[in-house]
Each structure stands twice: as C-alpha cells, then as structure tokens.
Amino acid sequence: MNILYEQIAEFLIAGRVNQVRNLTQKALDEGCDPKEIINDALLVGMNEVGDLFKDGELFVPEVLVSAKAMNSGMELLKPLLKDGDIDKVGKCVFATVKGDLHDIGKKLVKMMMEGAGYEIIDLGVDVDPENIVEAVKKHKPDLVGMSAMLTTTMVAMKDTVEALKENDLYEKVRIMIGGAPVTDKYAEEIGAYYSSDASAAVDLANKLMDKNCCKSC
Template sequence: MSILYEQMAESIENGMVSKVKELTQKALDEGCEPKEIISNGLLPGMNEVGILFKEGELFVPEVLVAAKAMSAGMELIKPLLKDGEVQSAGKCLFATVKGDLHDIGKKLVSMLMEGAGYEIIDLGVDIDPESIVEEVKKHKPDLVGMSAMLTTTMVAMKDTVEALKENGLYEKVKVMIGGAPVTGKYADEIGAYYSEDASAAVDLANQLIRAS
C-alpha cells in the first residue's frame, strides 16, 4: 500500500489532477481509511511541494496546480470523514483586505497551509474589517491572515487589528500579514506578525500555534 501512497504524493508534486483522483479512489476501493490516505499520501505530497517551492525548484503556477491535484483527492475523502477524525494543525481565516482585489499570494499561502494540515477559511478579496470581525466570531480561528498588494490598502490591516481589539477578539487570535508592500516594521507597528512569502507563512503559523 505504501507504493500507492508514494504514487499519490508524486502525482501531487507533478500536478496530475486526474491521476491523484484515480489513485485516491483506488485506495478507497481497496479499503484504506480516509484519514490514512490524507496522512500518508495527500499531505506528504503537498508538504514536498512546499519544500520544493521554498528551495526555488517549483514556482507559483506549479504550486497552484499541485494544490488543485490535492484538492481533487480531498473532494473524494471529505464526505467520508467523521467529525474530528483527522487532527487539524489549526484553523486559519484568510482575507485580502478592503480595496484590494489581488488573490494569488493569499491563495498560495492558503494552499500550502492546507497541505500542512490546517483548516482553511478563505473569505476572498476586498473584505472590510467588520466582515472579518464577524467571521472571526463565527468560526473562532486560531489565526487570521491578511494580504495586501497595494500600499494604499495596507491601512485596512491596521483598521482590522483595531476592530478585533474593540470586539475583544485580538487576544484570542494571532494575526499574520503579508504582501508586496508589507514589512516586518509595519507588522510590529499594528500588532501583527509578518511573513515574507508563502513558505515563511507556514513556518510562522507553526511557531504561533506552538506558542499559543
């Protein structure tokens, strides 16, 4: 069975969507437990993608295709999972802030973090502070990740942190920010944590979860 999982992981690395779906179904047909397929085939494949991306051997388009391949397998498995059967690394809520429509960076971080075992809630783009606050109340995430690709929209990150404080939520979550104009200095100023790229975001999330 390990060969099947190895093939699954390799297929994710190579972005072979239909092959991952086929191997996942084969594993299910052969009686493999859904959580074992995730732990031994899907997650290792996506984790390797994250490593290769960090080392500069894979690039954004390839990571996005790999994530699509992993999702194809997960779609078959999710309906078969019982609540709490697979241990989540943590729950993360993501949004591109108000006034900003850029999506790729946030999507990349979300996919790599999902590959690392995190439960992801992606609110999309152009999300105002009030909406983020409401979703935090609703989902109770461990982490809130915000992205901005424009200098003019960075202020919405500060506004969101302030809104979380006003609603008594800031102490209950860790706020991560990133994007082309964002810096570690700005993160410190507004009370957030900064990651320079998608791979660093996964490392940061792991650190924050361990420390909480």
C-alpha cells in the same frame, strides 16, 4: 510507506491531477482508510511541495497545479470522513483587506496551509474590518491572515487590528499579514506578524500555534 501512497504523493508533487484522483480511487477500492490516504499520501506530497517551493525548486504556477491535484483526491475522500477524522493543526480566518481585489497570493497561502493541516475560512477579497471581526466572533480561529497588494490598501490591516482590539479579540488570535508592499517593520508597528511568502506563512503559522508563543515572540 504503502507503495500506492508513495505514487499518489509523487504524482501530487508533479501536479498530475488525473493520476492523483485515479490512484486515490484505487486506494479506496482496495480498502484503504480515507484518513490514512490523506495523512500518508496527500499531506506527505503537499508538504514536499512546500519544501521544494521554499528551496526555489518549484514556483507559484507549479504549486497551484499541485494543490489542484491534492484537491482532486480530497474530493473523493471528504464525503467518506466523519467529523474529527482529519487532524487539524489550527483554524485561520483569511481575507484580502478592504479596497484590494488581489487574491492570487492569498489563494496560494491558503492552499499551502490547508496542505499543512490547517482549517481555512476564506472571506474573499475587499473585506471590511467589521466583517473580519464578525468572522472571528463566529469561527473562533487561532489565527487571522490578511493580504494586501497595494500601499493604499495595506492601511486597512491596521484598521482591522484596531477593530479586533476594540472588540476584545486581539488577545485571542495571532495576526499574520503579507503582500507585496508589506514589511516586517509595518507588521511590528501594527501588532501583527509578517510572512514573506506562502512557505514562510506555514512556518510562521506553526510557530504561532505553539502554546508558549506570546505576542512578543
């Protein structure tokens, strides 16, 4: 690997925002390809962050800072990219469900999945089932991700699944859910897939993107 790319990845893992931005600019000044910088430096670093988080060696605040470092590099690279330059693993619509204003967990999952190459459409917090349905119609995602932090709001996940079924969209997407009160049993009951944390969400998304994965997997 290019030494400069290794340095970018190392500083990203360490959450050194300014260094990642400066080295990304240096790589561009030296004629490095923007797509190559993303794939061989930024994504390499973010994937390592995901592994460290999974192993308990990094925690949420550190992951958020690393994600910020990655974004500092991406801000320089995105204007230089053409449509199709970034290889997307899949597309996902994300939302914190109706009645719930918590979004730290959703943001973390979003950052981890973007780091893994997913395109994320973030609908924000307190999102009605109808708005999620409309987003699925508009963006045609592979996955739908929903978050809830309260037992009183997690019922909106079931309402959203039912709304997707009523609009003949349920079979066209895979639904991922997570949050403090959510369990694997509840996910199974409503016809969704459970993720316990951000790192697990990436693993689950990758599994669900497998073309051979069916609703019963």
